[in-house]
Amino acid sequence: MASINLQEIQDLLISVAHEAGGMMLTATPSHLNSGTKKNSADLVTETDRAVEKMVSTRLLSAHPTFSFIGEETYVPGETHLTSAPTFIVDPVDGTTNFVHAFPAFCISLGFTIDKIPTVGVIYNPFLDELYTGIKGQGSFVTRKGGEKEKLPLRKEPEPLVDLSTCLIGAEWGSDRSGNNFNLKSKVFTKLAASKEDGGAMVHSIRCVGSAALNLAYVAAGQQDVFWEGGCWAWDVAAGWCILTEAGGIMASGNPGDWQPTVDGRKYLAVRGAPSGQKEIVEEMWKVIGDGRMDYES
Ligand code: IPD
């Protein structure tokens, strides 16, 4: 295969992200025709579908030989991530926020080669914030009216000490019963509880409502950790590239696995730091204890 110009791919993804942002902003959230997928907390709108149609049309007409995986056209059991160059797209990540006009939603545009996140573009149109990354070339944020800034935002990130100094991103997801929900509830409580009560007494836990934005914030160094099970490759592919280019690491959201896969559905991201990343992963895994999330890939 001829070598792929990653800068051109990124430029195309940025242009697509801006067009998608325009579509999201002209949809009036309170009048959105929203429906549900799996249950009443798993929302989808006409905008999710219209944006994905626009994105797949533009990306595949520019690169007809590449694969495309999108949240709204994914077919369980049939769509699989392969080693082919693949666009992995969530047209609206943070759909619940979008429906409520809560300003934390974005388009997440990832590109993988050999299943490795290679280009990532995340765009929050409401705040006009654009996060970008190319494997081996660093990652950046461009904020409304501002310059393009290299990630992480701090030139010299602080060492990571332990969980008690961390701001954690974590999400409830849409499964609200069974083993996965029970484990999440237990871990949330243990992270927040005081040391006297056996907890980690973290600074706090943020439920931003978009896995892609969580990863962007960890890449930027604004959150120290992001832990989630249940989200999908399209939620994390772009953010994963942006995170690792900012010096962050990705381990599995289930203890013991340092080499998680993009479509593995269990993620633990830690920000860039001169020391302490591995120890934070191990401390998180200790909090999780014997529990295991069992989302099917
Ligand atoms: C969801 C968001 C949310 C996460 C869910 C995802 P969607 O994506 O990223 O933060 O908790 O697991 O499915 O439905 O808004 O595209």
Ligand code: CA
């Ligand atoms: Ca979505």
